[in-house]
Amino acid sequence: MSEDVKVEVGLGERAYDILIGPGLIGRAGAEIGSRLAGIRAAIVTDENVAAQHLEALKAGLDAGRIASSTIVLPAGEKTKNFAALQEVVDAVLAARLERGDAVIAFGGGVIGDLSGFAAGIVRRGMNFVQMPTSLLAQVDSSVGGKTGINSTRGKNLIGVFHQPRLVLADTAVLDTLPLREFRAGYAEVAKYGLIDRPDFFAWLERNWQDVFAGGPARIEAIAQSCRAKADVVARDEFETGDRALLNLGHTFGHALEAAVGYDGARLVHGEGVAIGMALAHRFSARMNLASPDDAARVEAHLKAVGLPWRMADVPGGLPDAETLLSFIAQDKKVSRGALTFILTRGIGQSFIARDVPVSEVLAFLKENHTG
Template identity: 85%
Template structure:
């Protein structure tokens, strides 16, 4: 397919393709039916994405003789809830879709995570297709099969691993994203460089403006990110080892999201990750694992692209350091009470640090707390 980059996620008989390029939503029926012939479909989306992209996907499927059921939800992180899950599950069943039919997630990370969870539990597992419309979803949440919803006690604590059959990353869909949302997704792009691809991070430092403006650099950045994630997922599908590296910045970030009650006006996921990555590098320097110069370089790049990089950048007040620490201990990265962080020895040299002393974390949070 001209102008389309294909990245394979190598999982044996469950391998699937990520297709990256413009115009894929309008070709949805053709691309989905090639992999799931004769499958009927339900599309799950939110009100914001529906206004921009639903019609093109519905027309594509209906034009191929497969008019879909449409399940529309409110936009925002609070949609990742039991109430929304019940709505989606009930409407999939009401549409009389069978196990071999397809549930399509059209939207950002919230819709993808929720829809994948529903597809994973209805009829004990239905076919699932990701059509991510945000940069964050295209490079991160749509790839790798982690699905779920939030608990009031923490983010993504309820869910299943359920791999999609196909991911359609339509890069033209990103043209409708608000700048703040694009920036938030870019945090996950930078993350792949900071984990183990220092050359990619250096490329981003030099080319981020072209990634933001669109064109070949944007496709290249998304493809590199998807390759990085696909490599890790193929090695460690169920996050028992290396895959935890993908959580760089997330332990701090998830705690900050929980501390702001998932209020997207104050902090969206990618912004939490950006602050979390800066904190992870600064914490690594504090523990004498890495140079403070690396932390400063990460902070400078996040600042250049317009992302928040410190807790003081979050509007409003935050709970104190002890309360933030309690949110950290609720995170999934805690194992038998031992604190696991993704720390770094330098740019592109992240590693899994187990048994991080709680006292070090609390004092670091106190030092970096805006209060």
Template identity: 75%
Template sequence: MTIAADLPEFTTVPVSLGNRSYDILIGAGLISRAGEEIAKRLEGVRVAIITDENVAGSHLDRLMRSLEAASIAATAIIVAPGEKSKGFATLETVTNAVLAARLERGDAVIALGGGVIGDLSGFVAGIVRRGMGFIQMPTSLLAQVDSSVGGKTGINTAHGKNLVGVFHQPQLVLADTDALDTLSPREFRAGYAEVAKYGLIDQPDFFNWLEMNWRQVFAGGPERTEAIATSCRAKAAVVARDERETGDRALLNLGHTFGHALETATGYDSSRLVHGEGVSIGMVLAHQFSAHMNLASPDAAARVEAHLKAVGLPVSISEIPGTLPPAEKLMDFIVQDKKVSRGALTFILTHGIGQAFIATDVPYSAVLGFLKGK
């Protein structure tokens, strides 16, 4: 793949869902342009901005000024940062705050933040007044390339991650690439795991390109924008084919069944493991398990591990700080995962780089034996 010599001011990626289609705008300065872009599409809308304390400090004032300039009335609702805000307690607090602002069904919720804020805000928008408008403004790399696109929303429970939620598509996604400059190196690396995932699913040329260009992606510039746009196009194409994950949208879960189990095992403690790190370890495990089952060459797993390790991501369970439960308990979390259907273990496995597939009826004993060896 090649980089265009002159990228447009914004890159637009359409998500085609009939009368619920929407655009993803990718580029610098979009938070400052948000009011203008929203007003073009949603005339007369009022909004509730849901964000966290960290993101509010960096971006909220700029967004509020932009909305005010476009004559869009806005209420800000600020929650604690981190995965623990994706729970019933915060959901209740935020829904009550939206109702207290007297917003109507035709108004909108804006998610200003990373994946946690996007998932929580989308769920709020999906259930308040039986469905309000929704705008995603992802400020993390992970959210820009994955969770902000496709309409999956939800919160976590003691039984597992994202087990309560709804499908609720946004009306617009504004991915401001300048926001990524405020991320810590750890947060950016965690998001990069989701970028690499698209290459590993079915775009081996993209994975090859990332192996050669990942340093430029991390540094910023046109390679970063191209990596984000390529990821969004890949996800948009899958969502257009399979909005509610009844078919090949499940491929987007490469690494997630293992990763979600590890997140649950750590109690969603971000000091130990964040989502993208769990996905990184999970993708390595998925490739290793595929080799273990003689579905793929061990060379593919070694290549995935080498690349993710090179960018600074964890690649093994042993790298997670603290004590983890035994393999049998991890299996309990895997069985509870929403990607299990009628008790049958379903994993996204691979025949090699860019050759992921949906494997159903994976033997419980095979996964348990594999995990015991880790």
């Protein structure tokens, strides 16, 4: 009997299911085949995931009579570039896949973003299936259709919106995830509580150890996160309105990632988001929008689960506040030169703040800088 939890992303004729539970890799062929009959597929993955799970996925696809080819890329954020995009596009074309066939993203957020972008542009848009293997990808990047690559000028600045036809989140693969990577993904889980679900954040404060241990609490946390994101995506698919709330912590976080040159040894995406969320709450308190007690509560929870929560936690030091501000200004949450942040009036009370004064941000960065 299946233990899957199903969450639907309601986009009318383009609606799709997120299936969450153990054993989905082995059933991938049946689940994909029931929705996309008679297709062939290109699996895009990275070296780490391939070593542990690729044979199981191939067997699962074979069982559903889905012929597949494989593209294996280096692991890590630095793979989200034009060269890797060209490699994936060329391999899909070389496999003679048609528009009605599918690209399967089998990996974390990097693979999902890159593969989705390739699927969105090859033959002007191919079918796309997300099979996220990291917690971060299962609760965030695999849902909602935002795809892309990084530029030397900033993160995720090149890409398209291209929705998947199906998301298969096999929770069993998370058992092989390094603790650091699981923690990084947990930052995105906590984010959903901090945006507009204070009861969920309180639940996480009580149950985070069970989420880390696996079992029903982990599935529940992933499902709640996916429901939260699906609700926002259904309201605002192309991020013209309140979908921007999903960027809580990301404006500061992306600047920190850029500042370390996307060096995953020093800072991975979820860690940047964790520090960014703490900074967003601390900045909101500085602007007299929220109580300092809320910022302290966020910091205490991140610290309890072992996540970094301040700029001093980034190893190797950071450039000066002015340089960090330049990375923030380059981030895509900028409109006509005005800084836009996701700030908060308290736990679960985030909002979009436009026209945030540059002088206030700079002063805050100087106050909180490691130096």
